Amino acid sequence: MPNATTRPKRTRRHRRTQREDAARNELVSRSLESAQQCLFSQDYGTAFVHYLLALNIAPALRDFANESFRFTLFKWADELDSLGRIQDLFDCYEQAMELFPVDEVIVNSMGEHLFRMGFRDEAAGHFYKALKLRPDFPEAKENFYRVANWLVERWHFLMLNDHGRNHKYQLAIKKAVEGGCSSVLDIGTGTGILGMCAKMAGAAEVYACELSKTMYELACEVLSANGMADSIKIVHMKSLDMEIPKDIPNRVSLVVTETVDAGLFGEGIIESLIHAWKHLLLPPPNFREPLSSPSQTGRVIPAGATVFGVAVQCHEIRRHHRLCVSSLGGLDLSVLGQIYSPVSCFADTEDSTEPYTTERLSRLRGGYIQLTQPFTALDIDFNNVQELEGLCSRELMQIRLCVTRGGILDALAVWFQLHLDQDNHLSTGPQEDTCWEQAIYPVQTPFNTVKCGDEILVEVSCKDSYLRLCCIAIVRDGHTFKMDNATKGPSKILNANPETELCSALAGLQTTQEKPDRAFMLESSEIALLNNTAYHNSFQKAMSKLLVSLKSTRRSQESDPIYVLDVSEGFSVLSLMAAQLDSDSSEDKQNSSRLVQAYSSVEKEHHQTMLRLLAKENGVLESALEFWLSHVEDDSAVLQRPSIEKLWSVIILDCIETCGLIRQKLLEKATLARCLLEDGGQIFPERIVIHGMLVESDTLLLESAVQGREPTLGFNIAPFINQFTVPVHMFLDLSTLECTHLSEPIELFALDLMNNTANYTDKEVKVQVSTSGKVTAIPFWYQIHLDSEQSVSTYSEDSHWKQAAVVLQQPLVVSRGEWVRLSIRLHKSSISITAVKQE
Ligand code: 44T
Secondary structure, three states, X not given: OOOOOHHHHHHHHHHHHHHHHHHHHHHHHHHHHHHHHHHHOOOHHHHHHHHHHHHHHOHHHHHHHHHHHHHHHHHHHHHHHHOOOHHHHHHHHHHHHHHXXXXXXXXXXXXXXXXXXXOHHHHHHHHHHHHHHOOOOHHHHHHHHHHHHHHOOOHHHHHHHOHHHHHHHHHHHHHHHHOOOOEEEEEOOOOOHHHHHHHHOOOOEEEEEOOOHHHHHHHHHHHHHXXXXXXXXXXOOOHHHOOOOOOOOOOEOEEEEOOOOOOOOOOOHHHHHHHHHHHHEOOOOOOOOOOXXXXXXXXXXXXXXXXXXXXXXXXXXXXXXXXOOOEEOOEEOHHHOXXXXXXXXXOOOOOOXXXXXXXXXXXXXXXXXXXEOOEEEEEEEOOOHHHHHHHHHOOOEEEEEEXXXXXXXXXXXXXXXXXXXOOOEEEOOOOOOOOOOEEEEEOOOOOOEEOOOOXXXXXXXXXXXXXXXXXXXXXXXXXXXXXXXXXXXXOXXXXXXXXXXXXXXXHHHHHOOOOOOOEEEOXXXXXXXXXXXXXXXXXXXXXXXXXXXXXXXXXXXXXXXXEEEEOOOOOOOHHHHHHHHHHHHOOOOOOOOOOEEEEEOOOOHHHHHHHHHHHHHOOOOHHHEEEHHHHOOOHHHOOOOOOOOOOEEEEEOOOEXXXXXXXXXXXXXHHHHHHOEEEEEEEEOOEXXXXXOOEEOHHHHHHHOOOOOOOEOOXXXXXXXXXXXXXXXXXXXXXXXXXXXXXXXXXXXXXXXXXXXXXXXXXXXXXEOOOOEEEEEEEEEEEEEOOOOOEEEOOOOOOOOOEEXXXXXXXXXXOOOXXXXXXXXXXXXXXXXXXXXXX
């Protein structure tokens, strides 16, 4: 029998719960109703709060309200974004993700906000998470593919595929461990491979550290999969922050590391090793006590390195680091003085500079010419802490190089030999068949021609953890010509906030007839763009044709100016070219009214200064060029009308990124641009055609994933790192890519920017195989049609664009004469291609 005393109590509680339920339901439904009303009146902030309240109280409704909640969140986030309320924005996303922790759309969208704010790694983590939640989610896929490189850099694949390198490290580690080094620390473990080698060789204690969060997590997965999670202790930190006994219990007898970049010291190996010798390693062997046991003393693999260099002439390097033209599309550029790229070996230049860039010399378009014999720049012993410490404070070393062949001194190229131990060496030289790039130190001084018999004075130093090589002078017939930019070049590089500098620069214009003593820094891709004469000439032709036609319609009506808007990313002179064409073509300069009003969207101060200088020097009225971003509040408004009731006559869209991909949101921008265009107006370019071909390229495979079914040095690594494989490769130089062409180039896809109804998202094309082989990739590039007559290719000799390629998931074996059917899909701005044989 039920307990008489408990029953009524239960009923009371039950009744109270019922009452509470009713009240709660009432609150929930009122909140949802209010949320909807707020949505209707576009009060997204309040709607968001109502949704949060309702869905927190009634989790069961989450599925039902998911769509409208997302809509509200995104609208509110956009508003917060444009108000600059960034903290509030991220707080909202945090709350949203608490409510919907596995909602891939919210996670992806949070990633997009993070990305826009410049938090690239965090953004990439969100795209990765969204893709794990729904592997076929196209938006997350597109986003992830664009940023995967930052999470796991592509060279990891190359290094793991480089059997020679893996094997030599394994031999050296095995020898050291078997020789008595029983405790090991792997600095910068990456996937964990060197640490695992040490464990396999029998080391009693193995520790590893890794700076990057993604790589650390990946290494943890790899260690578990190889049954070493308990025997190798890995920490997520920079070695410089490690302490004993907090992070490792005792000093170790061996440090293994491959924290070296193409310039040897760029990953901070000098500081890491100085710190390791002071805090993490046992003392080095004392040669007065030759019997000290290896387990009681410390050593490092690699034991040391030798750095080599050579002076080269190379057009490909030159066109990215110095301005090679004096005029462009009708504009005289000499007023700009020197143009510098941010790659400079002068240690006193600003933070935005880096001392070297990297290239694989063997893959440089047009090749290179050695102007000297290779020389030894430096020898360093990693087992000698005094030497490591001395390196940074050491006097500059000067080396005299004999010029063996006259030419243009474009750069010093540098590589090194890594002495793992006495028997095992790795070389990163240009002739080696390895994964390594070389470090390139471009010479940017005005005077750079050398004759056979000249001597080049090179200064070698190591400052701020970079190895710097600098050509400081040329000795000819006993005379020394300094190349130092402090004496020959401009005294100052203009590139920051130079309102006053602009005035003095403009003032300088009136007084000097010679080349001005002035310099501007541009990104190397921007310099290459200015050197792309064909592109600018085509623009000039297309633009003048359009201006003629627009003017002819206007004259009769005596109406508005021709509004030209250039929304290129980075530096661009295209709007100025339009304004200048106008001032050229006015038959009677005094009387004819100025017709072109040019707007440029360049944002950086020094870009604006450069355009103003160019305008002035080229006879363009100051008022004919305006900066469009100064008129608009936020980015989304870039494409607005020039003013109320006015429309654009020309909108110049920057469609292709330097890396070889279509710019994100291009089609949305084009749609908007079409709405803002006057009758007879034109978008430049009007059409883009994507071309491609079938190729067999092992190089592309090696760069995209760990290849083969064999475990790497016996370890299971490939499946983990291959999660970061992306199907599209960027920044290719197709003209020097090692590959066999298996078909002729064909048209893959076309995008009409002037007429959206002509566009499609899927297309099939058939291509005939011209050479038998294994199709591993489909490189692609673009023909950019400015109008019906003018077009440029992104695969041309002087293109500042690189090419890209889709790497097939499965290679396709084909024979000459067979047909391959390609299915091409363009989702948003990202292209995917599958290939099957046509039966
Ligand atoms: N690749 C050169 C550079 N790390 C190798 O986070 C080479 C370039 C290259 N972790 C083509 C081919 C190649 N403490 O995951 C990285 C990095 C980590 C540290 C903890 C530290 N002090 C550091 C310093 C770096 O170490 C890993 C390897 S860095 C190696 C760079 C095939 N282009």
